[in-house]
């Protein structure tokens with residue numbers, strides 16, 4: 001028999017007073033804690049035979065993706081459907097964006113169809129916030145350029161909290177292409193707000209110029225940066241955002257910055273390895289570690305992704321407009 005799901009945390013416009021989720025920056029520890037608690041109850045719901053509820057029945061969620069995605073788009077689709085919403089997927093391929101329509105015109109067109117939630121991924125930092133100003137529904141940032149990817153940081157936090165029991169005081173090393181990574185930026189904000197100690201480890205070419213102003217300790221040497229840490233978060237080289245060469249060669253990059261058993265031995269013996277995906281095996285992470293379920297939480301991160309996206313939709317549902325638009 002499956003255990004009953006823990007009591008759901010009721011959606012409260014006071015506890016999450018936002019129409020949109022555009023980033024982690026600007027959220028409070030209480031608001032993040034509220035989303036993480038809600039996610040826990042959805043993890044339990046998702047492990048039951050019947051995973052559905054009717055919270056978003058009659059609502060429409062549109063996934064609008066201008067960049068490719070596997071995990072984020074699928075999990076928003078599942079999350080919306082499990083909460084009873086109608087879900088439409090739109091990608092740049094096969095839409096009028098290919099015919100030269102601007103982001104704002106596409107958004108205005110979709111807005112005229114009265115969606116309740118738009119989930120948007122775009123290659124430009126700031127594009128999702130701009131779009132949110134033009135539409136009347138809730139907007140969730142599913143990744144904008146190298147700026148933010150808030151649901152990724154939330155799912156990482158749920159994964160850590162469930163394995164380690166807390167976030168406060170943990171030492172988290174984020175390793176690799178920090179410069180181009182929205183995952184790094186959202187995680188740095190969230191972990192700092194929640195009282196973890198954040199280190200970044202990267203070659204100087206893959207760090208933002210003012211990295212130390214992000215409230216992190218900066219390391220260029222993997223072994224020194226990993227020493228004594230609780231969590232090792234690996235990042236992909238974001239070659240689609242690179243103009244020119246940022247690393248001498250892939251084999252040299254793996255030699256210095258790829259996570260293998262020898263380098264991981266510098267972290268705590270029970271250190272947990274994470275990766276947001278997609279992984280490039282043999283570039284930033286060795287296959288042996290990626291597949292070692294006693295060390296790697298990569299599959300668990302994907303599971304948490306669905307629960308977190310349900311939690312975010314649930315939290316935003318408290319402020320969704322409840323009116324029928326005037327007939328013309």
Ligand code: ASP
Pocket residue numbers: 143149182183235236238276277278
């Ligand atoms: N999937 C993550 C993102 O969209 C990480 C990555 O692409 O490397 O940012």
